[in-house]
Amino acid sequence: xxxxFALVGNPNCGKTTMFNEMTGSTQxxxxxxxxxxxxxxxKARKTKEDIRIIDLPGIxxxxxxxxxxxxxxxxxxxxKPDVIINIVDVTNxxxxxYLTTQVMELGIxxxxxxxxxxxxxxxxDKVDISVLGKSLGVPVVCTSANKGHGxxxxxxxxxxxxxxxxxxAVLSDIKMYDEEIEKCISEIEKKLVSALKEKNVxxxxxxxxxxxxxxxxxxxxxxxxxxxEDIQLYQEKLEKHYDNDMETVIxxxxxxxxxxxxxKAVQKKFKGSELTLSDKIDKVVTHKILxxxxxxxxxxAVFQITFGAVGSFTIDWTDAFINETVAGFATxxxxxxxxxxxxxxxxxxxxxxxxxxxxxxxxxxxIMFFFLSILEDSGYMARAAFVMDRLLRKLGLxxxxxxxxxxxxxxxxxxxxxxxxxxxxxxxxxxxILTPFMSCGARLPVYALFTAAFFAQNQSLVIFSIYxxxxxxxxxxxILLKNTVLKxxxxxxxxxxxxxxxxxxxxxxxxxxxxxxxxxxxAGTVIFAASxxxxxxxxxxxxxxxxxxxSQSIFGVVGTFIAPFFAPLGFGEWKSAVxxxxxxxxxxxxxxxxxxxxxxxxxxxxxxxxxAALQAxxxxxxxYAFMAFTLLYMPCLAAFAAIKxxxxxxxWTLFTVGYQTAAAWIVSMLxxxxxxxxxxx
Amino acid sequence: xxxxxxxxxxxKAVITKISGEGAVKRRLMDMGVTRGAEIMVRKVAPLGDPxxxxxxxxxxxxxxxxxxxxxxx
Numbered sequence: 001x002x003x004x005f006a007l008v009g010n011p012n013c014g015k016t017t018m019f020n021e022m023t024g025s026t027q028x029x030x031x032x033x034x035x036x037x038x039x040x041x042x043k044a045r046k047t048k049e050d051i052r053i054i055d056l057p058g059i060x061x062x063x064x065x066x067x068x069x070x071x072x073x074x075x076x077x078x079x080k081p082d083v084i085i086n087i088v089d090v091t092n093x094x095x096x097x098y099l100t101t102q103v104m105e106l107g108i109x110x111x112x113x114x115x116x117x118x119x120x121x122x123x124x125d126k127v128d129i130s131v132l133g134k135s136l137g138v139p140v141v142c143t144s145a146n147k148g149h150g151x152x153x154x155x156x157x158x159x160x161x162x163x164x165x166x167x168x169a170v171l172s173d174i175k176m177y178d179e180e181i182e183k184c185i186s187e188i189e190k191k192l193v194s195a196l197k198e199k200n201v202x203x204x205x206x207x208x209x210x211x212x213x214x215x216x217x218x219x220x221x222x223x224x225x226x227x228x229e230d231i232q233l234y235q236e237k238l239e240k241h242y243d244n245d246m247e248t249v250i251x252x253x254x255x256x257x258x259x260x261x262x263x264k265a266v267q268k269k270f271k272g273s274e275l276t277l278s279d280k281i282d283k284v285v286t287h288k289i290l291x292x293x294x295x296x297x298x299x300x301a302v303f304q305i306t307f308g309a310v311g312s313f314t315i316d317w318t319d320a321f322i323n324e325t326v327a328g329f330a331t332x333x334x335x336x337x338x339x340x341x342x343x344x345x346x347x348x349x350x351x352x353x354x355x356x357x358x359x360x361x362x363x364x365x366x367i368m369f370f371f372l373s374i375l376e377d378s379g380y381m382a383r384a385a386f387v388m389d390r391l392l393r394k395l396g397l398x399x400x401x402x403x404x405x406x407x408x409x410x411x412x413x414x415x416x417x418x419x420x421x422x423x424x425x426x427x428x429x430x431x432x433i434l435t436p437f438m439s440c441g442a443r444l445p446v447y448a449l450f451t452a453a454f455f456a457q458n459q460s461l462v463i464f465s466i467y468x469x470x471x472x473x474x475x476x477x478x479i480l481l482k483n484t485v486l487k488x489x490x491x492x493x494x495x496x497x498x499x500x501x502x503x504x505x506x507x508x509x510x511x512x513x514x515x516x517x518x519x520x521x522x523a524g525t526v527i528f529a530a531s532x533x534x535x536x537x538x539x540x541x542x543x544x545x546x547x548x549x550x551s552q553s554i555f556g557v558v559g560t561f562i563a564p565f566f567a568p569l570g571f572g573e574w575k576s577a578v579x580x581x582x583x584x585x586x587x588x589x590x591x592x593x594x595x596x597x598x599x600x601x602x603x604x605x606x607x608x609x610x611x612a613a614l615q616a617x618x619x620x621x622x623x624y625a626f627m628a629f630t631l632l633y634m635p636c637l638a639a640f641a642a643i644k645x646x647x648x649x650x651x652w653t654l655f656t657v658g659y660q661t662a663a664a665w666i667v668s669m670l671x672x673x674x675x676x677x678x679x680x681x
Numbered sequence: 682x683x684x685x686x687x688x689x690x691x692x693k694a695v696i697t698k699i700s701g702e703g704a705v706k707r708r709l710m711d712m713g714v715t716r717g718a719e720i721m722v723r724k725v726a727p728l729g730d731p732x733x734x735x736x737x738x739x740x741x742x743x744x745x746x747x748x749x750x751x752x753x754x
Binding site: 060061063065066092093094095098245247248251252255256286287288289291292382386387389390391393492493494495496497498499 | 699702703704705706707708709710711712713715716717718724726727728729730731733737738739740741742743744747
């Protein structure tokens, strides 16, 4: 027999650990259609039956207000899994059972897994499983996913339930609402039965949703106007009776039902006012004075390890491995085989160098995700959001956006990927758009070159002002975008502060790998194609012959063509335009291209000859405008691929880079034209 | 009627009503902030907002703007 089981549970209930324990390495990670929320599927190991496990997004409720909740609900209703395995954190049972009360109503068999039993026992509390099961009307199994306990029992129970149900709807006879409400529900149910016949929806669920005034459910059920009006009368009657809206009344009823069960089934060991370990840690971490220095210290440490000594060592090592060992091997091999010059160039300079420029980030990305996973799994991330929220709210962002933005000063690519820790889609999109404005390390050589040539007296001050400019543009963009394209009701900042937990090494590794491998796989495909195209544009002319002189290449011609576009910004000659085009490969490439085009060869940012050459064609004002443009315009290819992956939409990806380039143009233009008006040169 | 905003860290009260509407109100209720529940303010964030509360045996945080909509006894 083959079955499909869906995992449903609150965030932090141990659902991911449970999923990993059940499926092992058979997981497949994708995205839910049209959104950036991850979809995970896998096959259960260690069972005779063929069982597919679907990990639904972590949610607190099945309300129609958040994308995650709508996805989970639609999946259950449309795809009808054979069993819903509802994972409940037993140490936080009241709030976790709230989702259970909603899942129970969908008409699909439910098995409740009381997870984290070990933590409950350690506290000295007890749960009466039989009372709980009887009150909820569903089977209950005890588990401790982090220790691997109870998982095979859970799967066995789910298989039993699936076999007994044989794909038919299971109707719960638990009545959890007030008598008046139950009466209305059963009356509405009767009226709905004929209307719902082909829709294959549980009438009790439909009745409750319509009574609540759930717009999404109304849309789905698509019932006759007269029927909807009829039900509205019931809603109005009850709302008058309770002097409150039905959504509130239903939620109140659910929690009352739960409090009642919990008081019967859970025995809490008497606890005085003693502080738990979590409380003690919290005393320091969210302390009035210590909290922000602590946060900055943690961030500094993560930043230093990721982008400092350890991170740059991995970059140098990977770079040497790819561009020397691999490229050297390929060259020898191709030469031995008598390959044509263009083929050798394509493989070595195009593919290997192009892929190499991306792959060098892989170890760094893994290191960053390792630390982000520690911050997340330990519960610190939620505290950081709690501490920083006030500061970021003004930009339409929540406290959690701070981390990706800060990582952006190191490298935009992993920083954009760090935005994945934000649950809210709108916050995530805005964070992705703004993060590249934080000046990354690769842009520094460009500033170093120009400031050495034009602002030798106060080099560091000018560079600092560029960094500041990026932050200011991000702030203004945040305000602008929040009031235009990303408008809409702000995501409520109502967030759980989970108890501190020591992350397991296995969990961290899975977490890190899950996030990192996507970069290699998906970014790799975009980058492979793009690096070949860019190499081609750099080395070939329009007549498809290989050229030595960059000005003859496709990029050279295109650069000359688009150069007038930069004239209002002060650098309308083709050399700058071509340099900016090659900056798309990697921002530091702007320096090398400038060197080649100014006839001083491929030099570093400290080249005196190049500085002298630039002094001939730039003025300090033009140089500043050029630096501002380099700071703000579309990020490099690797970051572009990361944006595409995280946005999961071409429309948003193109909007992001389009917006950034437009912002760069406007800001540079304002600097140059404004500077001229002020009589600067 | 008092709102939760007037409660000082360490003080407890019983929720009598939640005003407001839409996603924020629903989210608060989904998280267990419902009529009759006991709520305790634990602390205020270092920058003065949001606040941290204890409800139904766990820690929850939301902004003062939300606290103003929660009426207490």
